[in-house]
Amino acid sequence: MEPSRDRISPLFSEARLQARIKELGAELTRDYAGKDLVVVGLLNGVYPFFADLTRAMELDFDVSFMQAASYGGGTESTGEVIIHKDMDTSIRGRHCLVVEDIVDTGLTLNKIRHLLQDREPASLRIVALLNKPKRRRVEVTVDYVGFVIEDHFVVGYGLDLSGKFRNLPFVGIYDPEHA
Ligand code: PRP
Numbered sequence: 001m002e003p004s005r006d007r008i009s010p011l012f013s014e015a016r017l018q019a020r021i022k023e024l025g026a027e028l029t030r031d032y033a034g035k036d037l038v039v040v041g042l043l044n045g046v047y048p049f050f051a052d053l054t055r056a057m058e059l060d061f062d063v064s065f066m067q068a069a070s071y072g073g074g075t076e077s078t079g080e081v082i083i084h085k086d087m088d089t090s091i092r093g094r095h096c097l098v099v100e101d102i103v104d105t106g107l108t109l110n111k112i113r114h115l116l117q118d119r120e121p122a123s124l125r126i127v128a129l130l131n132k133p134k135r136r137r138v139e140v141t142v143d144y145v146g147f148v149i150e151d152h153f154v155v156g157y158g159l160d161l162s163g164k165f166r167n168l169p170f171v172g173i174y175d176p177e178h179a
Helices: 014-031 047-055 107-117
Strands: 008-012 037-043 062-071 077-085 095-103 123-131 144-148 171-174
Touching: 008 014, 014 047, 014 123, 014 144, 037 047, 037 107, 047 095, 062 107, 077 107, 095 107, 107 123
Parallel strands: 037 062, 037 095, 095 123, 123 144
Antiparallel strands: 008 171, 062 077
């Protein structure tokens, strides 16, 4: 069945997302003041959150992107994490902040964390808009969290179902009966 907007019920409105992102941006601005920082976005899902969060950080820093994927296009993780694109910026001796849209099983972040830790950054922290701890399969520390959510399949604001709905300005729950 084709993904349909009719099956999405709102969870976090655009206004609520933006208000929380402003708070996170202020916190990060305080925590990284005076530090040599590289902010790394994990594509594809992170793109709206990355753009809004980095603009809420009143600091100067480098940005870079990686692309990892664990989902085979449906609603369940395949358990395998593939790095499709590596970042093009050195983080050795620099502070590194990884930006993620959602932490679900934790498999993606676990792989990224180990990969980046081996490059010897001065520090490595993670900020995620959404954290779904009930689905965790591996232990990962998420240093900054926008919202903790229940085990719903969420779409919008970067999150997709079969590639669709990333462009919605809000986060909604997709009816799993029809996912
Ligand atoms: C999603 C999401 C996270 C990851 C979280 O990415 O953006 O990167 O899954 O799930 P996990 O904690 O179970 O690993 P996805 O692989 O769907 O790629 P996308 O960002 O291109 O949508």
